[in-house]
Every structure is written in structure tokens, then in C-alpha cells.
Amino acid sequence: MTNKYESHGTPLAEYRLTRDDHRRQEEKERSTAYVRRVVDSAPPLSAEVASKLRDLLGPFPRRSPSDYMRWRVRLYCGHIQEVACLLSEPRPASEARCKECGKNPSVIVAFEPDGPFEE
Structure with missing residues (x-):
């Protein structure tokens, strides 16, 4: 089965942010700030609980570059970059951390597939 990959806009073309882009960015920033507040206010994990979590989660299987x-x-901040997602996903994640300016999160406002990774 061949996957159909989505595109939205043209990342390399000139782009004007829309109201929806601003709204999505504000929502991401609010939800990220909320999660940080909750995590920061949580009590630290005991060594026993941390060990149980590590055992429960276990090691993640290593994937081949050809799986991506x-x-x-x-990005919302205006920078263009390359991101990777599993081949089975029809589109990239909704946000990323900008490698140039560090904005985190920065919603993805335009995207296009650029080809699979090679081994």
C-alpha cells in the first residue's frame, strides 16, 4: 500500500500568517505553559517509582532511517527546516522547536514531503 502524503502551502514560497496560524500558535503556547506548570509543581519521583517507570516503559526499539x-x-517564526516523521504518517507533527531561533513550540504553517530517508 502506497501512502498519500499531504501538503499545505509551499514552505519555500512567501507566506503570510493567517488568523488561524496565530490562533493555533497561541493555543500551543498556552497548553505548553500549562503542562510546564503542572510538571514543575509535581513532587519529585522516588528512586523506586522512577525505576518502575523505566521498567514499564522499557527501551524503545531502534528504527531504521528508512522508516522515516x-x-x-x-514554522510560525518564519524559519524553514527539515523534520522527520514515520513513513506511515500522512503529514508532519503540528509543531516543532525551531533550530534557528529556539522558539518552542512553533506551529508548522506550511509543509510538503521531501522524500524518504535513505539507509
């Missing part, structure tokens, strides 16, 4: 699709994305 490269995406060219334009």
Missing part, C-alpha cells in the same frame, strides 16, 4: 519521511516545513 523527510518534510520541509515553514
Whole structure:
């Protein structure tokens, strides 16, 4: 089965942020700040609980680079970068941390597939 990959806008073309882009960015910033407040206010885990969590989660299986699709994305901050998602995903995640300016989160406002990773 061949996956159909979505595109939204053209990351390399000139882009004007929309109201929806601003709204999504504000929502991401609010939810990220909320999660940080909750995590910061939580009591620290005991060594026993941390060990149980590590055992429960276990090691994640290593994936081959060929399991990933490269995406060219334009971020809310205006920077363009490449991100990777599993081949089975029709589109990249909704946000990323900008490698240039550090904005985190920065919603993805335009994206296009750029081809699978090679081994």
C-alpha cells in the first residue's frame, strides 16, 4: 500500500500568517505553559517509582532511517527546516522547536514531503 502524503502551502514560497496560524500558535503556547506548570509543581519521583517507570516503559526499539519521511516545513517564526516523521504518517507533527531561533513550540504553517530517508 502506497501512502498519500499531504501538503499545505509551499514552505519555500512567501507566506503570510493567517488568523488561524496565530490562533493555533497561541493555543500551543498556552497548553505548553500549562503542562510546564503542572510538571514543575509535581513532587519529585522516588528512586523506586522512577525505576518502575523505566521498567514499564522499557527501551524503545531502534528504527531504521528508512522508516522515516523527510518534510520541509515553514514554522510560525518564519524559519524553514527539515523534520522527520514515520513513513506511515500522512503529514508532519503540528509543531516543532525551531533550530534557528529556539522558539518552542512553533506551529508548522506550511509543509510538503521531501522524500524518504535513505539507509
